[in-house]
Each structure stands twice: as structure tokens, then as C-alpha cells.
Amino acid sequence: MRVLATIGHTIRRDWRRMLGQGVLFALLFQLFMMIALIVRFQQLPNYVTTYDWFGNVAWIIRSTPSWSDMWPIIAEEWLIEIGHMNYDYGNGISVWSLNVIPSRLVVLSVLGAMIALCLSLLRRDSCSTRTATTLRATTGLGAVLVAMTNATMSWVVCCATPSWVVGLAMLGLGVSTSLALETMGPLLTGLGFGLLTALIVLLAWRATPPTTSMKGTPRHA
């Protein structure tokens, strides 16, 4: 309970900074993906499409009978698509694109906020340099796992099942390896968040002052 109180206290004290850093992380990640695409394909984007996200979500809610079906569909709704269209063939084909998906922005913002919390707790930690490095590396690993599985780059090639591994395949990972990793997406996301949560609990425990033990019964209470 005291560990939770330490976490709660840190969040109450730093929530504005954590929120800001969370949103900033999500936005910077979009920028990172765009730069990765431009470098990978050696092409600048030549089209932008915006979508009526609110209208689309309202329509999905109205036309999907089951609540359990509704959320995964809404989670895939796009807000913005920025990509490169190849006009050498037919009326043009979108070779690659970055899709800004609000549900993924939320996940990435939560991730960014958790990283900020970890760093905030780390600053209060008076551990050795070696331990601090290990803790920072663990934070990084958790962040990479979540961010990787929330990449929203698409490529026309994966026409049967667009998924997060498209990003890996585009960035040079072998097709077989990418496909082998595909079903592990939710597991890796869970692992990343689990790692960060465990780290936050560990750091909070270290930051919580030990309870003073009182032996015997006070005589003059």
C-alpha cells in the first residue's frame, strides 16, 4: 500500500509533465516513423488524406451489433494518411504510407507517460550508476516492445493482412521472420507494459522509506 501511495504521490505531483511528455512521445514517434519511411524508400510523401474520424466512429457504433466487435474496428480507424503514390502504373498506387491512428496515439501517450514516471522515480533513486543504467535499459526495452507493436506504417505489399509487422518488413526484417512474429504482437505489447509496470513498482518500493519498527508496548502512552 505504501508503494502505491508513493506512485500516487509522484503522479499527483508530476501529472502535467507526464501527460505532456506522453503526448510529445506519441507525436515524436509519428515523426520518427515518417523519417524512417522516407529514408527506407528514398522518397518524400506526395499525398495526404484526412478522414472524418469522429463521423466514422459514430457510424461504426451505430452499425456494429456487438460491443466486443466494435472496439477492435474503432481501434483501426485512421485520422490521417500520409504517403507516396506511384503514378507510373494505372491511376496510381500508394507504395507506402504513415497512418495516424487515434487509438495508437492513446497507447503511445500512455507509454510516454509511463516512461516519464519511470524517469521521475529514477531521479529519486540513490542507487549505484550500474543499477541506474540497468533500470534505464529496462525502461528502454519496455518502451521498444510497446512502440514496435504500435507502429502504423503500411505498405501495399501486405495486401492480405495489414498488421504491425508490415513496419518491420518495410524496415528490412526478412519476410519469414516478420510473419513469424505477427501473432506475437499482443504478447509483446503486454510484455512491454508489464516490464514498465514492474519497473515502476520496483522504483516506487525503493523510493518508499522503510517502516520504523516499534518493539514492545509503550509504557506511557
Place this chain on the structure above:
Amino acid sequence: MYSKTSLKAALLGAALVPFASMASAEKISIAIGHQSMCTDTYTAGIVVKELGLLEKHLPTDGKYAEADYDVSWADYSSGGPITNQMMANKLNFGVMGDYPLIVNGAKFQETDSLRTLYVAGTGYNLKGSGNAIVVPVDSDIYSIDQLKGKAVSTPVGSAAWGMLLKAMQDNEIPTGDYVLKNQSPAVGAANIAAGKIDAHSDFCPWSEIMEFRGTGRKIYDGSETGVPYLHGVVVRQDFAEEYPEVVEAFIKAVYEAGEWIREDPMRAVSMMEGWTGVEKEVLYLYFSQGGHLTLDPTIKQEWVDALTFNHGVLVKEKAIPPLDFEAWITEDYVKAAYADLGVDYAAEKASMVDPAEANKGLPMEIWHSRDGVSTYPDMPAFLTAVAQMQGTGAKLNATYVYDIETGLKLFGKTAFWVKSGGDYATFLRKGEAEAYAAANGGELVTFDAAIADFITEG
């Protein structure tokens, strides 16, 4: 006072009558996702859209008497996004190839409340032509065996990817013996043109575009796998149950689109070139008599078998969800549409076009840029005509011959030619041409050399 009030009420009532009838008119939105860069979808996509065939067949009586239709079309470069848009109910109909169709059905069946129905085909090639493996035109690779140790790209998840996997398995080339790369059709075609990749496997009409542009050469045709290549129409089940007559109208439009193409293939492909940007000469290879594509909306048992086989590949390679084919495929709508059109569904379902048989004896063709397509019953007549036309400086858009082995229609300029005595034969693959030449005491010659034999002096 009373009479004045009554009059006012009467006038107001009369004024509102038109609005009352408007209010009772039901607005029916029909959204279709199609692919203008995939030839086999055209009869349920671009042709229906551009000729307004769906609007022509939409019901206007009974419960549809007051219907206000809003038909919209969305063009996609692959089937995957169409499925996603259908899940979000932004599309009611989707037109796509066999592998994406299977993913569509399986993804919907994975949900609690949403389903699609496979209601009609668009066209097929019985043996699997449409998919092919292409190498750069100057490559020294002539057969699939030579791909060992080479880099091969393909749009992963597409029908061409499935064909490539099966082709490699059939030829006992394990996945470790070649490097598989994931490439989009456009990027793959560009890499073939630049010689940056050893081979590229793609779906219709990309291989033929590369051949026509002189950048690529087929070394393997999908027909060698023996698995039919087909495309079809899926519709959201909730839409189909609410508006079954609209689904029937869509299938009638698909049927009419096929009839329109068969009526005059040259006119059809010329118009399709304007709508899609794909060269008409390439489209002619698909849509003309003896072309790669048999236009046929019926659902045959062979298609169910092929889709079941393809589903097995996808389960193994991509771990896609199970698919209950029994629940997904229905012939109800296509049968009703045929009945309304007065066409014998059973007879059309029973007919099957095998190019190896159906194309025997079909004439060779020359597409003269000014005079259009002319036909020639035998090689001497064909080669004489080409020689004469070239002699006048006429521009020939394309020439068409047939592969002796498979019956596939080929561009004259990309076929392998064998001359034995005074006879000429054409082949898709070099190996079979060489075998034929050896067996018949002939020799491989170029298309230009064959034409030169018929150039007359003066």
C-alpha cells in the same frame, strides 16, 4: 372562424403532402470497394461503375418504389483495405482476388456479430494464369530451377505470393534456398526494369505490363501450379439480408459487364485503358477471345476446393482464423439473378474453360494502330501480314500468338519461336521450346527472324 381554421389546416396539409412522400422515401447507400489495377475484378468494378450498370438493374418496385439510391465506389490497390472498410461498414460490397477473399471471410467470421457472404465470381483461369514469375528481360534465368540462391520479391499475402510458395514447393526448392523479399507490385516492376532483383512474382496484369513494356520476361506462369486463380464478390451479410434484391442487381450488373466485354473486346479494352491507365494491349491479353480470363459469375465446386486449398496455405503461413466455407459461400443470390435474367445458371456453372483445349486452333492476331485487330488462321499468314505491315512502316500496337503447351495467349514479341522446316511454333518458356525443337529437328529463332522469312523483295 372555424371555416378559416379548417381552410388553413387543409392548405397546410396539402402543402405538406410532397414532403410526407419524401419522408417515406428510404435512402439506400450502396458502397463498393474495387481494384482498378487488378484486371480480374473489372467486371464487378470499373466496368459496372463506368457504364452505370448497377443503377440500371437496381430494383424500383415493391419496397424499393420510393428508394433513393446513393451508389459510391472506392478504388483500392489491394484487397486488405477493402476488408477493413467493410468491417467498419463503410463498404457494403468488396471485389477481390482469392487470397484476400479468404482473409475477408475468415476475419468476419472471427467476430461475434459480423459476417460476409461470397455471392458471386467475376472471372477465373482454370489452371492459375494471371499470377506469374518475371525476370529482367536480359536475365540469363529461364526456369524456376535457376532461382536457387537468388532473391525473389512478391507482394506477401497476395495470390501471387501463394502461387510462388506452391511453385517452389512443386519444384522442390526449400525456402532456405532462395531469398524472399516483400515488394509491392509497382516497386517490384520498377526493380525488374532496373535489374535490381533477380525475379518478381506478381498478380494480374503486372507480369504482362512488364512484358509489354519490354522490361520483364515470364519464366513461370501460374497455370503450372494447376490451382485455379479466381476473383469474386463479397457482401456484408446484414446488407444482403436487408436488401437481397440489391445484391441480385449487383450480380446482374456483373453478368452484363461480362457480356459487354465479350461483345466487342477491342472497344472494351480501349475504354478500360482510359478508366484504369492500364495499356489496352495488355488488357486485350486478358479480355479477348482466348484471353487469360474467363468471365463467369457462377460459383463452381472447383472454386470452393481451390479456396479451401488457399486457406490451408494462409493458415500455415500467416495463422489466419478458420473459415466455415459452408456458411460463407452462397449461390442463392447469383441463382436468383440468373433466373431474373433468363439465363441458365446450371449450364453456365457446368461449363469450364481450359485454355489448353479451348484455345486450340484460335487465330493469331495483329493489332494495327489504325485499323484495329485482324486475325490469321496460321503462322505463315500471320508472319506474312506482320512483315507486310512492318514493310509499310505501319505502327503495330501488339501481336498475339498462343503457347503450344498451355494454350495461353502471348505477345508475339515475348514468345519463344521454334522453326522446324516451314513450320513455326510459339512457347511461353524457353525449356519447352528447346525440347520441341530437339524433337522436331527445329531451331529456336527470334520473332524478328521469323518475320524476316516472309519479307518479300520489292
